Amino acid sequence: MLFNVAHILYTGVTGAAIAGVLICIAILYLRYRSSIWKGHFTLTTKSNQIEEFLKNHGALTLKRYKLSDIKKMTNNFKIKLGQGSFGAVYKGELLSGCPVAVKILNASKGNGEDFINEVASISRTSHINVVTLLGFCFEGHKKALIYEFMHNGSLEKFIYNKELEAAPSLSWDNLWQISLGIARGLEYLHKGCNTRILHFDIKPHNILLDEDFCPKISDFGLAKVCPRKESIVSMSDARGTIGYVAPEVWNRNFGGISHKSDVYSYGMMLLEMVGGRKNINVEASHTSEIYFPHWVYSRLEQGGDLRPDKVIATEENEIARRMTVVGLWCVQTFPKDRPTMSRVRDMLEGNMDSIEMPPKPVLSSPTRSVSYYSTTS
Structure with a gap:
């Protein structure tokens, strides 16, 4: 009798345990199916949103290519021009024989x-110092952008890539x-278009040079389009590349985010062009040499050479x-202390007697990545 009761209890407990396990498995399975459905739904929704956007904005002025066209254009992606966090760039050729650069975007970046x-941004532009977007491809998860080909590549290799002796x-x-x-290109983006375009990733890597070394601003993946009358823009996250990000972009206590954030990045790039080095030198032996704006400011005060590795004639x-003084004005800590790009152009075209010495820079950019977009190339 006791054995039968125990057996019944044991059977009941075992059955309940098995039932519990089966219920857990069923819940996990349903959650798994649900996550797949949600993921598919999100991707499908995003694709529909992109298609709707292209219908309303992009497809009106730009030619749309099929993936098969892109493969033919690039000879099945034979010649790679560059690689970055966004994806890869390949050399291509249109049916007319015109050379192009084809940027293939990573499916995992930025959704x-x-x-x-x-x-949205570059299709609104037309300026000699802004790269021309000729077309695009959006097919499934594949996204590509077709640009005019720039024979001399990026500015980066001409200013501090000493290992590239061919440059x-x-x-x-x-x-x-x-x-x-x-x-001039940035001035146009900030005030020459119907809508103001903030680039948010000005750096030597994103400045392309044609056969005559005419510079063109490229890579608008982080750009933000806003009404011309808006001076301050709102952003949910910081964006940019380490070393070029304005203080207010990663810490709002320094001021509002605006076109002056591009001015800061431009200033850092200008100083790198003068110094022939990155604005932050982690290999420097002296602390004062690590952050280039501090070092170059001291050289200006002392009347020293701005490029110790090169002999510079008087002219x-x-x-x-x-260029150095203008760059130092651009990298002022607070946005209100920086000039507009129109003023920058005026200072570059003027002479030293008409430019006052700016205050010494007191802050460098953060040494951490500010967003998943951030790259060092």
């Missing part, structure tokens, strides 16, 4: 946001003309000093 940003050195006049062209030294 289509970078693609929309580029099409010729740029004269100081070249550097000045390039800095002036970039300033060239005038250009170098002018």
Whole structure:
């Protein structure tokens, strides 16, 4: 009798345990199926949103290519021009024989946001110092952008990539003309379009040079389009590249985010063009040399050479000093203390006597990544 009761209890407990396990398995299975459905739904919704956007904005002025067209255009992605966190860039050729650069965007980056940003912003532009977007491809998860081909690649390899011996050195006049062209391009983005375009990733890597070394601003994956009358913009997250990010972008206590954030990035790039090095040198032996704006400010005060590794003629030294002072104005900590790009252009075209010495920079950019977009190349 006792055995039967115990057996019944044991059977009941075992049955309940098994039932519990089966219920857990069923719940996990349903959750798994639900997550797959949700993921599919999210991707489908995002695809529909991109298609709707292209219908309303991009497809009106840009040519849309099929993936098969992209493969033919690039000879099945034969020649890679560059690689970054966004994806890869390949050399291609249109049926007309015109060379192009084809950017293939990573499917895992930005969930289509970078693609929309580029099409939304650059399709609104037409300026000699802004790269031309010729077309795009959006097919399934594949996203590509077709740009005009720039024969001399990025500015980056000409200013501090010493290992690239094949890259010729740029004269100081070249550097000045390039800095002036970039300033004009940014001035156009900030006040020359129907809508104001903030780039948020100005750096040597994103400045392309044509066969005549005319600079063109590229890579609008982080760009933000806003009404021209808006001076301050809202952003849910910081964005940019370490070393070029304005203080207010990663800490709102320094001020509001605006077109002055691009001015800061431009200033850092200008100082790198003068110094021939990254603005933060982690290999420097002296603390004062680590952050280039501090070092170059001291050299200006002491009347020292701005490029100890090169002999600079008197006339060239005038250009170098002018670019340096303008760069130091641009990297002021607080946005209100920085000039507009229109003022920057005026200062570059003027002479040293008309430019006051700016206050010494007191702050560097954060040494951490500020968003998943951030890269060092």
